Amino acid sequence: MSIASPFISEPMEIQREWCGAAEQLANAYYNVVFDRGAEGAFESLGMGTGYTQRRGLSFYTAEAHVCFIRPLHAGDQVVVKFQILDFDEKRIRSYQEIHHLDGWLAATTEVMSLHVDLDGPRVVPFPDDVKERLDAMAAAHATLPLPERAGRHIEIS
Template identity: 55%
Template sequence: MSVPFISNVMEIEKGWIDYNGHLNMAYYNVLFDRCSDEALDLLGMGAAYVRDRKLTIYTAEVHVCYVRELHLDHRVTASFQLLDHDDKRLRVYQELRHVDGWLAATSEFLALHVDMSGPKVAPFPGDILAKVEAMRAAHASLPMPERAGRGIGIRRKPA
């Protein structure tokens, strides 16, 4: 397991480019989500988890920072760093990077483990929690990202 988890290389699709000539803001989330799908699959919480166990992950909150424009010919990877968890939630930080290494965007999200029979928030089963704990332990050696925990506000100069 890479620390942090790094997605496969992803390409920007033509239909994702907006009238400003760059990647539309919504599709940064698509790229982050595709990385999350890869990481969650590694943790045993992919499509088969929903189908076979009727359990899944719902996103409760997301904060995206757009750092640098992406364009049609760009190829990117995204990271998935598990910052924290409890028996029902995951806190994850992600970075979207051009294959040349520069930072395009960051995302931080809080996810809930959900029993689809409700749907209702439910604890992770023991086997899944063990995988989550193993990833968290592997990621614990990473520094807290500078951009994690950011809020939104307008900075004012003192009068």
């Protein structure tokens, strides 16, 4: 199995209904773009569409840090790059970038996701088949440099 390093989403268009009066993408919709961009990566990990219905398992965002670099507007075409930075038996730390198809960086996010059994709900280990795929993707992504914006925190100096 060939693993993209980093994973790059299919192109998607910024929808007019996601934008404010100036046709600039509203802050909350950057997360929609990140989520949609990560869908393919999670599908390749075995946690895509139908994972919740088949297994009663899902993943929750425990923490996210978004950096807005350059505004996006209605009609812009973008891709999302997804990289696993770290993971353990119950969590994934990922980093994503939204790039305009012209190549420039629009936004980044770093996310801590928790693997959850929805019967609890409670945080649980990944199933063996998912863990195996996580190992493979993390190994492929380990060859990438640590993104400059990863690990940031907010402070006033």
